[in-house]
Amino acid sequence: MKKRNAMLVDSHCHLDRVSLKAYDKDFAAFMTATLASGVGHMLGVPIDRENSPKARALGALYPRVWVSVGAPPNETNRQEPEPDELVALAADPRNVAIGETGLDYYRSEGDLAWQHQRFRHHIAAARACGKPLIIHTREARADTLRILREEGAREVGGVLHCFTEDWDMASQALDLGFHISFSGIITFPGADDLRQGAARVPPDRLLIETDSPYLTPVPHRGRPNEPRHVVHVADCIAQLLDLDREVLIAATGDNFRRLFQPAALADTA
Numbered sequence: 001m002k003k004r005n006a007m008l009v010d011s012h013c014h015l016d017r018v019s020l021k022a023y024d025k026d027f028a029a030f031m032t033a034t035l036a037s038g039v040g041h042m043l044g045v046p047i048d049r050e051n052s053p054k055a056r057a058l059g060a061l062y063p064r065v066w067v068s069v070g071a072p073p074n075e076t077n078r079q080e081p082e083p084d085e086l087v088a089l090a091a092d093p094r095n096v097a098i099g100e101t102g103l104d105y106y107r108s109e110g111d112l113a114w115q116h117q118r119f120r121h122h123i124a125a126a127r128a129c130g131k132p133l134i135i136h137t138r139e140a141r142a143d144t145l146r147i148l149r150e151e152g153a154r155e156v157g158g159v160l161h162c163f164t165e166d167w168d169m170a171s172q173a174l175d176l177g178f179h180i181s182f183s184g185i186i187t188f189p190g191a192d193d194l195r196q197g198a199a200r201v202p203p204d205r206l207l208i209e210t211d212s213p214y215l216t217p218v219p220h221r222g223r224p225n226e227p228r229h230v231v232h233v234a235d236c237i238a239q240l241l242d243l244d245r246e247v248l249i250a251a252t253g254d255n256f257r258r259l260f261q262p263a264a265l266a267d268t269a
Contacts, residue, residue, distance in 0.1 A: 006246040006247075006249045006250045006253070007038065007039075007040030007041070007249070007250075007253055008037075008038050008039045008040060008208075008230055008231060008234065008249055008253070009039070009040055009041045009042070009043075009207075009208070009230075009252060009253045009256045010039055010041075010042045010043070010208070010209055010210050010212070010227040010230045011043050011159070011161070011181055011207040011208060011209045011252075011256050012043055012045055012100075012134065012159075012161045012162065012181060012183075012207075012209035012210070012211055013042055013043065013044060013045070013209065013210050013211065013212045013227050014044070014045060014046070014047050014211070014212060014213065014214075015042065015044040015055065015058055015065065015227075016044065016046055016047070016054045016055050016058070017047060017213055018030065018212055018213050018224070018226060018227075019213050019224035019226075021224070030226075031062060033228070034226065034227050034228050035064065037228035037231070038228075038231065039064075039227050039228055039230065040064060040253065041064050041065075041066065041253075041256065042064065042065050042066070042227050043065075043066045043067070043068065043096065043097070043209075043256075043260065044058055044059065044065050044066065044067050044068075045067070045068050045070075045099070045100055045134060046067070046068070046069070046070075047072065048071070048072065048075045049070075049071050049075070049081065052069055052089065055067045055068075056092055056094065056095070059092075059094035059095075060094060065094070066094055066095075066096045066260065066261065067092070067094050067095050067096070068095060068096065068097040068098065068099055068100070068134055069086060069089040069090050069092075069095055069097075069098060069099075070086065070098055070099040070100055070101045070122055070134065071101065071118060071122075072099075072100050072101065072102075072104075072136055073101065073102050073103050073104040073108070073115045073118065073119065073136060074104050074107050074108065076108075080114070080117070080118055080121070081118070081121060081122075082121060083121050083122075083124040083125040083128060084125075086098060086121070086122060086125035086129075087125050087128045087129045090125065090129045090131055091129070095131070096131060096132075096260040096261045097126075097131055097132050097133065097134050097158065097260060098122050098123075098125050098126040098129070098131050098132070098133050098134070098158075099122060099126075099133050099134030099135065099136070099158070099161075100134040100135070100136045100161060101118065101119055101122035101123075101133065101134065101135065101136065102119055102135040102136040102137045102140070102144055103115050103116070103119060103136075103137055103138075103140035103143055103144050103147075104136060104137070104138045104139070104140065105138065105139040105140045106138040106139045107138070116143070116147060119144075119147055120147060120151050123147070123148070123151040123152070123153050124151065126153070126156045126158070127151075127152060127153075127155050127156055130156060131156065132156050132157050132158035132159065132259055132260060133153060133156060133157070133158030133159070134158060134159055134161050135148075135158060135159065135160045135161060135178070136161060136162070137160060137165065137169075138164070141165055141166075141168075141169045144169075145169065145172050145173070145176075148173075148176055148178075149176065153176065153178075154176050154177050157176075157177040157178055157179070157259065158178055158179070158259070159178060159179040159180070159181050159207055159259065160173050160178055160179070160180055160181065161181045161183075161207075161209060161211070162181065162182075162183040162185070162209065162211045162215070163180050163181060163182055163183075163194075163198075164185055164194060166193070166197060167196070167197040167200055170197055170200070170201060171200075174201070174202070174205055178205075179205045179206065179207050179255060179259055180198075180201050180205060180206060180207070181206075181207035181208065181209050182194075182198055182206070182207075182208060182209070182233055182236075182237060183208075183209050183210060183211045183215045183217075183233060184210060184211070184215040184216055184217030184218075184225065184229065184232065184233055185215055185217075186198060186217075186233060186236050186237065187217040187218040187232055187233065187236050188217075188218065189218075195236070195240055198237055198240055199240040199241060203241060203243070203248070203251050204251065204254075204255060205255065206237065206248075206251065206252055206255060207252055207255055207256060207259075208230055208233045208234050208237065208252050209230065209233070210225050210226065210227055210229055210230045210233070211225070212224070212225035212226050212227055212229070213225045213226070216229060217229055217232040217233055217236075218232065219232070220232070234248055234249050234252065
């Protein structure tokens with residue numbers, strides 16, 4: 001694998017929720033430090049639709065920030081987004097994906113038909129606008145894969161973000177044309193099974209992320225997570241694959257460009 005363009009990409013972070021305490025509540029100072037750390041691009045994913053305008057505004061202000069649009073499966077007590085609404089929001093030139101969306105049975109209970117319908121609406125929107133999906137799945141393996149197949153998600157592909165499931169699910173997602181993204185969880189002491197699965201994912205289908213401000217990787221556990229900590233995820237996976245760190249960083253950066261916006265993500269943006 002050829003080494004080039006070794007610029008870190010945080011493929012999933014919540015910039016609208018990062019802690020600015022260490023930066024005197026100055027977002028510009030936070031961004032300056034992030035870019036100086038070697039992070040070249042970030043995909044800012046709003047954690048709910050109320051924060052979507054803020055995420056889009058950040059994308060407009062910072063050329064290295066890209067955004068997505070969606071309603072996560074845990075967002076409740078809101079008007080359900082229709083596919084046409086999602087497609088209209090995704091027309092923003094800084095918007096590169098639909099999501100995060102998917103199924104989460106860990107935090108929800110009772111009749112979850114509404115989650116299924118919301119998930120289907122997002123897949124329909126992704127197909128309509130031709131943008132990839134960002135999938136959140138937790139304790140919902142069979143239904144997540146079934147709905148992806150039933151709704152033709154293979155047509156647009158995407159990524160299973162913050163992956164914590166088993167190799168069987170990863171393998172089936174790869175067969176559907178999806179990428180697999182790993183967060184700081186992969187550095188946790190008890191994540192041996194996850195690391196074993198990650199070692200089997202083809203390097204050209206890997207992404208790395210922080211999911212910041214959550215899931216801070218070792219060695220920064222106990223502190224708020226930031227995009228600059230994505231380097232520790234890269235280091236962990238590089239060791240698993242027996243790759244040079246710079247090669248792994250270049251590969252995941254290329255994967256990000258290819259999946260989300262191959263024509264627009266120039267390193268000099």
